[in-house]
Amino acid sequence: MTAQDAVMAGRRAAEALMQDTCVIRPIVGEATDPTTGVVTPVYGAPVYEGKCKLQQPKGGYPSNPDAGEHQWTLVPLFLHLPVDGSGSVEVDHHVEMTGSFDPRNVGRVLRIRSSDRKTFATATRFVVEEVAG
Template structure:
């Protein structure tokens, strides 16, 4: 399965927060949990509308595949940025959030449900 992972991504976890002393704005700080090859898949077109505060968001779901041995510790809530994509340049720099973890004993890849807010 890894031979099909021709894309690259970074998966990051929140490590803390910083506060801007002038504006008081609080920003999360992140550290990489995984950097390396990946594969982005979309089993079927799916999207959902969600209302967050005053905003209407269109949430798109995909599946991220990572090498099993190298990606231990990737969990729901981590954020993902696609850094290179061999076949679809529109995926580069897109940001997703891990929403679902799939696991099994004889996995050939670590599959993660990811979601992207597009509006």
């Protein structure tokens, strides 16, 4: 078996574990509500829609940054996507979980913080964070 054959078998196995679905979009601007002054992001067209898997990294613990009098929790996670078809996903894109083996994941919104590109990848693994609070 060649290295390429092993990687392709690994990709099939990795994708078999991707039981969740998500949509990933870039932020293309922001909109301000004229009445409330609340600023919200404006999302572009999806750069990825399809299967994925969430995984918590070993030793990955939430952090609690604060700004002024507001404190929130950042929860680090890994988002696994198929190698084929995820090439347009970049740092700062937003991920919305649209389906999951664990129904509590549906609706979660994550931000891509960094990616993992390598020669013999069986999946593309992104470090993502969920902002809660």
